[in-house]
Amino acid sequence: MAEVLQKVVEESRQGEAYAPFAGDPNEFKKKFYIESYGCQMNFSDSEIVASILHAEGFGATRNFEDADLVLLNTCSIREKAEQTVRNRLHAFRKVKENNPGMLIGVLGCMAERLKAKFLEEEKLVDIVVGPDAYRSLPGLITEAEGGQKSVNVLLSRDETYADISPVRLDSNGVTAFVSIMRGCNNMCTFCVVPFTRGRERSRDAESIVSECRDLFNRGFREVTLLGQNVDSYFHTSSDGNDVNFANLLERVALIDPLLRIRFSTSHPKDITDDVLHTMAKYHNICKYIHLPVQSGNTRILNLMNRTYTREWYLNKVKRIREVMPDCGLSTDVISGFCTETEEDHQDTLSVMELSRFDMAYMFSYSERPGTLAARRYEDDIPEDVKKRRLIEIINLQNGHSRESYKSDIGKTFEVLIEGSSKKSDKDWSGRNSQNKMVVFAKNDQLLNKGDYVNVKVTNATSATLLGEIV
Numbered sequence: 001m002a003e004v005l006q007k008v009v010e011e012s013r014q015g016e017a018y019a020p021f022a023g024d025p026n027e028f029k030k031k032f033y034i035e036s037y038g039c040q041m042n043f044s045d046s047e048i049v050a051s052i053l054h055a056e057g058f059g060a061t062r063n064f065e066d067a068d069l070v071l072l073n074t075c076s077i078r079e080k081a082e083q084t085v086r087n088r089l090h091a092f093r094k095v096k097e098n099n100p101g102m103l104i105g106v107l108g109c110m111a112e113r114l115k116a117k118f119l120e121e122e123k124l125v126d127i128v129v130g131p132d133a134y135r136s137l138p139g140l141i142t143e144a145e146g147g148q149k150s151v152n153v154l155l156s157r158d159e160t161y162a163d164i165s166p167v168r169l170d171s172n173g174v175t176a177f178v179s180i181m182r183g184c185n186n187m188c189t190f191c192v193v194p195f196t197r198g199r200e201r202s203r204d205a206e207s208i209v210s211e212c213r214d215l216f217n218r219g220f221r222e223v224t225l226l227g228q229n230v231d232s233y234f235h236t237s238s239d240g241n242d243v244n245f246a247n248l249l250e251r252v253a254l255i256d257p258l259l260r261i262r263f264s265t266s267h268p269k270d271i272t273d274d275v276l277h278t279m280a281k282y283h284n285i286c287k288y289i290h291l292p293v294q295s296g297n298t299r300i301l302n303l304m305n306r307t308y309t310r311e312w313y314l315n316k317v318k319r320i321r322e323v324m325p326d327c328g329l330s331t332d333v334i335s336g337f338c339t340e341t342e343e344d345h346q347d348t349l350s351v352m353e354l355s356r357f358d359m360a361y362m363f364s365y366s367e368r369p370g371t372l373a374a375r376r377y378e379d380d381i382p383e384d385v386k387k388r389r390l391i392e393i394i395n396l397q398n399g400h401s402r403e404s405y406k407s408d409i410g411k412t413f414e415v416l417i418e419g420s421s422k423k424s425d426k427d428w429s430g431r432n433s434q435n436k437m438v439v440f441a442k443n444d445q446l447l448n449k450g451d452y453v454n455v456k457v458t459n460a461t462s463a464t465l466l467g468e469i470v
């Protein structure tokens with residue numbers, strides 16, 4: 001693709017994000033438009049879908065009005081995420097009325113959750129494809145072009161799309177996502193992911209390393225290895241060698257010292273000392289861990305089937321800081337899970353107080369049909385109580401974030417330049433190893449995105465460090 005422009009409006013990493021993009025539509029016979037919602041995995045999947053469509057002669061467009069095929073890659077994690085998608089579909093309806101030949105396809109987790117029901121509920125949808133069925137898209141498009149509604153929501157035990165080389169969408173040319181596994185075998189009772197993404201399976205290590213090497217050779221300087229639970233990555237290669245997540249991290253780190261490695265998401269029950277020591281050993285493995293706690297109360301954690309206790313979580317945090325005193329730490333928190341009392345909620349606040357996260361994604365519990373919690377427990381916390389507890393959680397975290405960022409004033413960090421700052425093209429922006437955004441004035445030094453530069457922090461907000469090149 002000649003050119004890929006970027007427009008990402010991100011409300012939250014795992015929430016409701018929206019990303020149209022454009023390529024050079026003149027290169028191709030037909031045009032497609034894709035918007036992605038949900039987690040990084042979904043964004044990464046859209047790049048696989050773009051690759052499959054490319055091979056079929058579809059070029060990307062940023063205007064859905066111009067598209068022959070409009071795709072929504074959807075998320076089911078909370079009710080609000082699904083509502084956003086439905087609203088978007090209603091916006092497409094108007095356009096389709098004037099352009100009946102336009103096909104509308106729904107991909108991703110909501111497609112998987114609702115299956116053919118989607119076609120009954122949203123009559124204008126022509127194609128429904130689940131996360132493991134993207135290879136069948138060309139056939140489904142042909143059927144839909146012939147006037148037949150088409151659905152494939154089969155989940156697979158072994159699909160990893162390992163051989164498909166993703167077309168990088170919305171790319172800054174510096175950072176990229178690389179999916180290392182699919183699905184999830186944990187049965188957190190609140191979570192719809194095991195139902196929408198199926199069984200956990202790991203992608204062949206060789207194909208991961210070669211995708212990362214290829215990205216490096218094309219000028220990329222940072223890869224984020226993606227999985228719902230990266231610590232349970234395990235693959236036996238064709239030569240009979242077992243590769244666990246620590247081994248995989250090491251292999252990717254050895255590609256080049258100038259290639260940074262990040263990963264998401266770690267599970268508190270699974271993250272090993274082995275992984276922590278590998279992180280500590282390699283300068284280019286970023287010192288940052290996203291470690292979702294969900295709740296600080298052991299009884300609630302048990303109802304959530306998280307399989308760790310409050311003490312286990314706090315011990316993990318302690319261990320991370322022992323091995324890597326400078327490690328950045330973030331988390332996910334849910335307020336108002338079934339039966340949560342005020343005391344349980346206080347336990348969540350105190351776990352936050354003890355862990356001192358640099359950043360957090362915070363949600364109120366949203367019951368998802370079909371999950372274990374929906375079947376077993378009553379969603380008994382009133383909406384206003386959930387919201388009030390969430391606000392308390394957010395306020396506490398805002399204070400912690402502000403303190404964490406302020407405490408960096410005076411420190412010098414190595415920053416990977418990702419591009420000009422959004423606010424001013426007189427400034428660069430990039431992140432430090434701890435995943436904090438750093439903005440600093442361009443000086444007369446000849447620098448480019450993809451370069452590393454040392455920046456001394458002179459000021460901070462609760463989400464950005466401001467500094468100057470040293």
Ligand code: SAH
Nearest residue numbers: 014190191228265292332333363364365366
């Ligand atoms: N695999 C990752 C997270 C996947 S979902 C992990 O295990 O951490 C991302 C986050 O969304 C979760 O960590 C959780 O905090 C939140 N979430 C998931 N289901 C939810 C629900 N039903 N209601 C509210 N928040 C939810």
Ligand code: SF4
Nearest residue numbers: 184186188191193228
């Ligand atoms: Fe959902 Fe739990 Fe799997 Fe994360 S680990 S995707 S929260 S079931």
Ligand code: F3S
Nearest residue numbers: 038039075076077109
């Ligand atoms: Fe959403 Fe599916 Fe990701 S439910 S958070 S898009 S795995």
